[in-house]
Every structure is written in C-alpha cells, then in structure tokens.
Amino acid sequence: MIDEQRPGTQADRARWRRYLADERAEAAVYRELAARRDGEEREILLALAAAEGRHEAHWLALLDGDDDRTPRADVRTRILGALARRFGSIFVLALAQRAEARSPYASDPDATPAMAADERIHGEVVRGLAARGRRRLAGTFRAAVFGANDGLVSNLALVLGIGATGVPASVVLFTGIAGLLAGALSMGAGEYVSVRSQRELLEASAPDPTTREALVDLDIDANELALVYRARGMDEAAAREHAALVVARVHAAGQLQAPTDALAVVAQDDEAVGTGLSAAISSFLFFASGALVPVLPWIFGLDGAAAIITATVLVGIALLATGATVGLLSGASPMKRAMRQLGIGLGAAAVTYLLGLAFGTTIG
CATH class of the missing domain: 1.20.1260 (Ferritin)
Structure with missing residues (x-):
C-alpha cells in the first residue's frame, strides 16, 4: 500500500x-x-x-x-x-x-x-x-477460416492467371465458377476425412471400457494396473501410487465393476476436434463464399484491367478481415495478422498473374 x-x-x-x-x-x-x-x-x-x-x-x-x-x-x-x-x-x-x-x-x-x-x-x-x-469452436472455426482464406487466395490466383492471358471475360468467369465448385467440394471432402480420422485416432487411444471388469480381481500387491499408467505417460513412482489407490478403492468398496475413470490418466478432449459433418459443411460453405469474392467483378460484367483490379481490392479487404479475426481470437495483434494474411494472399496471386502474362505473351 x-x-x-x-x-x-x-x-x-x-x-x-x-x-x-x-x-x-x-x-x-x-x-x-x-x-x-x-x-x-x-x-x-x-x-x-x-x-x-x-x-x-x-x-x-x-x-x-x-x-x-x-x-x-x-x-x-x-x-x-x-x-x-x-x-x-x-x-x-x-x-x-x-x-x-x-x-x-x-x-x-x-x-x-x-x-x-x-x-x-x-x-x-x-x-x-x-x-x-x-476449444469449443476450434474444429469448426479452423475449417471456416482456412476454407474462406483458401477460397479467396486460390480463386483469385486462378482468375488473375487466366485473365492475364487475354482470354474473353466469359472464359474467366466460367473458370472462376469451376474453381469455386471444385475447390469447395474438395475442401469439404478433405475436411470430413481429416476430422473423422482424428476422432478415430482419439477413440483408438481411449481405454477399453471392458477392461475395467478385470480390476476387481487384481492382486493389490502385484498391481499390473501401474503398467497401464506408465504406458500412458506417468513415471514409475506416480503410476504405482495411482494404481494402488485405484485398486484399493475398488477392493474396499467391494464393487463388481471399477469406476469408469479407473483407466484414464488424462481425459480425452474431443471438443476441439469437432464433428466431421460440421467441419465439412463449414469448410464447403466458407471456401465457396471466399472463392466467390474474386469472381464478382466478372459476374457483374467487368472485364480486363478493371475486373482484375476490383477483384484484387475485394480479396485484399476480405483477407484483412480474416487475418484480423484470427488475430483477435488468438490474443495476438489483429493488425499484424491482417497484414500477414494480406501479404501472403496477394503474393501468391501475383505469381500466377505474372505467369499468366508470360503465357499470354508467348501464345500471342
């Protein structure tokens, strides 16, 4: 004071x-x-x-x-x-x-x-x-953010690269729509498989509930249960102490079946994984919404340099928004994350645009 x-x-x-x-x-x-x-x-x-x-x-x-x-x-x-x-x-x-x-x-x-x-x-x-x-929104949010960002960057790169070759505006438009559908379907399917696989790995690592039935017959002195805890990451002394407590509790209570948490060392946290279907739907929708942005100028009838500049500006604004959102949720600087997202996204699109220019010049 x-x-x-x-x-x-x-x-x-x-x-x-x-x-x-x-x-x-x-x-x-x-x-x-x-x-x-x-x-x-x-x-x-x-x-x-x-x-x-x-x-x-x-x-x-x-x-x-x-x-x-x-x-x-x-x-x-x-x-x-x-x-x-x-x-x-x-x-x-x-x-x-x-x-x-x-x-x-x-x-x-x-x-x-x-x-x-x-x-x-x-x-x-x-x-x-x-x-x-x-943790509660990690699985679906990850799919949403990555889906939207991938849609923005990949479809901008696609339409800029195709547009730079000098093809008609209708070709750029249909190429962008095809890229939107193909990318959204691919992202949705990939996210579903990824999340399902992750959940299956967690389930495979979870204790077998039927093994609890054997605990009531364990020798309290030999106590093989300690090996289970050691295999799951405990050191030897802690594993022996924890196993002795569990077996003693089971024997003292005279239970026919051990408690459901008897084999667990750390509770499995599958909240952060999400479900395969929700992640797939989020990934599909957000990729599609992101991929739609760079196609908008051609949908509304623009072509040539005007369409390219408009698409770049729109995607740049969206990239700043997604980057700032990630920054906010991670507790980091929104501005730094936004500028990083913008630099990476527009950098990737610039490469394909230059390649499109070179390819168009070669064809011409």
Whole structure:
C-alpha cells in the first residue's frame, strides 16, 4: 500500500481520474460478460469485476472521493463494453486479454504492487476463459477460416492467371465458377476425412471400457494396473501410487465393476476436434463464399484491367478481415495478422498473374 496519501499534482490527479474511469469501465465489461454466462465462468467474471472495483476504490481514495471530472474510459475499453453488451463472445474475452496485458500499473508509482500483480493475474484468468471458448469452436472455426482464406487466395490466383492471358471475360468467369465448385467440394471432402480420422485416432487411444471388469480381481500387491499408467505417460513412482489407490478403492468398496475413470490418466478432449459433418459443411460453405469474392467483378460484367483490379481490392479487404479475426481470437495483434494474411494472399496471386502474362505473351 501507499505509505502516505498525497494530494498529487494536477497531472497526477488527471492520470488517477483516467485510471478510475478505465477501472469502472473494465468492471462493467466483466459484469456484462457474467450476465451472459452461468456456473463457474459467471463466478470468475464477477470476481474479476470485484477486483477492478478494489482498484477503482484505490484511485478514488487518492482523489479524496472527488470523481466529478472523471473522463470517459479509453476507446479500447469503451469498445469492449459495447461488444460485451451486444455479443458477450469469445472475441470480447480475447480483446480483454490484450487489454489486461497493457496495464501501466507495474511502472506507475501510485499503483500498489498488489494492483500490478492483480492485472497480470487477470490476464491469465481471461486467457483461460478465452481458451475455453477457443476449444469449443476450434474444429469448426479452423475449417471456416482456412476454407474462406483458401477460397479467396486460390480463386483469385486462378482468375488473375487466366485473365492475364487475354482470354474473353466469359472464359474467366466460367473458370472462376469451376474453381469455386471444385475447390469447395474438395475442401469439404478433405475436411470430413481429416476430422473423422482424428476422432478415430482419439477413440483408438481411449481405454477399453471392458477392461475395467478385470480390476476387481487384481492382486493389490502385484498391481499390473501401474503398467497401464506408465504406458500412458506417468513415471514409475506416480503410476504405482495411482494404481494402488485405484485398486484399493475398488477392493474396499467391494464393487463388481471399477469406476469408469479407473483407466484414464488424462481425459480425452474431443471438443476441439469437432464433428466431421460440421467441419465439412463449414469448410464447403466458407471456401465457396471466399472463392466467390474474386469472381464478382466478372459476374457483374467487368472485364480486363478493371475486373482484375476490383477483384484484387475485394480479396485484399476480405483477407484483412480474416487475418484480423484470427488475430483477435488468438490474443495476438489483429493488425499484424491482417497484414500477414494480406501479404501472403496477394503474393501468391501475383505469381500466377505474372505467369499468366508470360503465357499470354508467348501464345500471342
């Protein structure tokens, strides 16, 4: 704590008021998010709001309770609040994670060490909550993002390469539509096979439930069960200890069948895998929607350089949007991810365009 409360300079008091406004706004964000959740997640978010309330009280005490000239919270926090009121989604948690990481309290002489530590821990708490949401949508979201991005880049590259050869606009249009259908079907089928295979691998690694029946007859001293746990990654000492506890519990209870979790070391998390059908449908639809964008200029009657430039601009905007979305969900900088996505996508399309120019010149 601060040993001695001081009146502070005018600049100090202005800074304290900014902090006060931000703490109030951040607490409101967590309360808005809590209102859309229940159970443990709701309790965690309300606890975060209470912690922000303690920080608010600290700055208000330094201001002698004078909050008449408190400014509005910063733009980022106000945006967070608006999103939390309307959506309450994983995007808000991802943004909140970045906001907590930017706390200035570690270097501010008027913030207590406990407050600085709180903000760092809050970042990890929000990261954990955001990770829950990411796991819930990971399989379908991955198919959606990769599908849309592949559709944008591959079909832009295709129509630019064909358009650069000088063929009629109708040829470019039908080539783009063919690329859309072929790519969407291929992506959907590939994603279905990929996800189904991944789930089958998880199922093959899960314990055989019928093996539990043998546990009641195991020798509590020899205890072969320890070998199961060692095979699943435990070290020898931990495996023996865990196996002895399981067998002792089974024998003491006199059960005819062991508990369902007796053979498990780590619960299988197949939430992140998703289902084959949902991943395939998402991949198909998002690839098709992405692949449609570069064909739009030709659909609306443009041709030549005008169509090529329009297609490139439209795809560039879409690539920026998908890149920023991935950045938000991963807790990274949206701008950096957006620019990376744009550079990679347009770079690939530029290569095929130059090849198309060269091929068209050769034919001519």
